[in-house]
Amino acid sequence: MPASETRARDVVVTGVSLASLKKAVDDCLQSHCPATDDIVRSQEYANGQFALGDYAGSRETLRKARHRNARYASSIPVEVAGLHRATGRITGLVGLPDSEQLLMIDAVDALKAGLNKDDVRVLLARLEVGDAYARDRRLDEAIERYDTVRSQARRLSLRPVEGMAMLRKAVLLSAVASTQSIYNGRARAAVKEIQQTSDADMAPFRNACQLIQVQLTRKASERDAAFDAAIARMEPLASTRPTLLYSPPVELAPSIHDLTANSDTPWADISFLVTPDGHVGDVQLVAKSGHLERQWLRPVIQATSQRRYMPMALSGSTGLRQTVRYSFVGDLVARSGSHLLYRSPTPRVVSIDMTPDSNYLPLKDG
Structure with a gap:
């Protein structure tokens, strides 16, 4: 499972107009509303901006809310941490991974300001710092974070959190090993460590490792079977x-x-049906940005069609409809010998689940 999808509800698409969401923020500020209300309304407005493809506007909304409310971390740590995290995710999506990582660390600090440092929510936030490093291809830093959380979770007898940290490490090493064979040994060792467990809490992670092993040992032509x-x-x-x-x-x-620093992040929303046996069908492009290069759509649609899900008990159903937003993130880098920034020509692909909760209702035959 890609790290980028471990928290699937970053964005909720609602039927409320963007103008109404903005008015809710403005009314809240005019009435000097509580910080919790400001944070909720600002995040709803930023989510709406993101859903419509306005990444820069979404980031600006969250940055302003963060500036207003960061000082309340000791009294509302969860809400402030969520604001830091949301700002970090959208900051990464506009091509600033270093800033994203710092904001994820701010989320950890906000939680520690109002919660015990051993609270499970602090550990989960630390895992997300590792995820941010992984998205930026900073392998050593990501693994260090995962190993640290694993040790803390073991000390606190938080077995599911320990499993999350172990699986993230195995997934990351396996992904790197798919293109750099020198990492095969480390990837297999991380998988084996999970498979040697026997307790029920680790069952989901043992299941995931069976698929990782397929990726490590099978040719592409044999992979589906x-x-x-x-x-x-x-x-x-x-x-x-x-x-x-x-x-x-x-x-x-x-x-x-030639992508300049002012270029927007291209994106595409892909809809598909997850069948009861866990396969994917009826893959469709449902929305995209106006400046998306056609050459990037085909590999995204192909990768979506090759996804595999856990089989589900859906009697009399053809499956469940899902929608995923793919963002094609060109990180901002400096040209050699210049202070001018431009976007990397080879983007990172970041996926976020955009499925409204209503779409979990099974689509009946006929």
């Missing part, structure tokens, strides 16, 4: 919601355009 066999061996988990098991990496060719 190998996935079916691995899923059949998995320990059963009761679920009627799509649980992502495998999402192939998206490989993109460099941009044919």
Whole structure:
């Protein structure tokens, strides 16, 4: 599971107009509303801006809310941490991964300002710092964070959190090993450590490792049948919601355009049906930015069609409709010998689940 999808509800698309969401923020500020209300309304407005593709506007809304409310961390740590985290995610999506990482660290500090340092929410926020490093391809820093959280979780007997940290490490090393074979040994060792567990809390992580092993050992032509066999061996988990098991990496060719620092982040929303047996069908492009390069759409649609989900008990149903936003993030970098910034021509692909909760209702036959 890609780190970028471990928290799927960054964005909620609602039927409320963007103008109404902005008015709610303005009214709140005019009435000197409590910080909790300011944070909620600002995040709702920023979510709406993001859903419509206004990444810069979304970031500015969150930055202003953060400036107003960061000082309340000791009294409302969870809310302030959520604001830091949301600001960090959108900051990463506009091509500033270093700033994203710092904001994720701010989220940890906000939680520690009002919660015990051993609170499970602090540990989960530390995992997200590791995820931010992983998205920026900073392997050593990400693994260091995951290992630290694992040790803390073990000391506190938080077995599921320990499993999350172990799986993140295994997934990251396996992803790197797919293009750099020198990491195969470390990836297999991380997988083996999870597979050697036997307690029920680790069952979801053992299941995930069966698919990682397929990726490490099977040729692409044999992979689909190998996935079916691995899923059949998995320990059963009761679920009627799509649980992502495998999402192939998206490989993109460099941009044919010179992307300036002022260029917006291109994006595409892909809708698809997850069938009861965990396969994907009926993949459709439902929305996109106006400046998305056509050469990038085909690999995204192909990767989406190759996703695999945990089988679900959906009697009389064709499956569940999902929507994923793919953002094509060109990080801001300096040209050699110049202080001018430009965007990397080969973007990172970041995916976020945009499925409204109503879409979890099974789509009936006919």
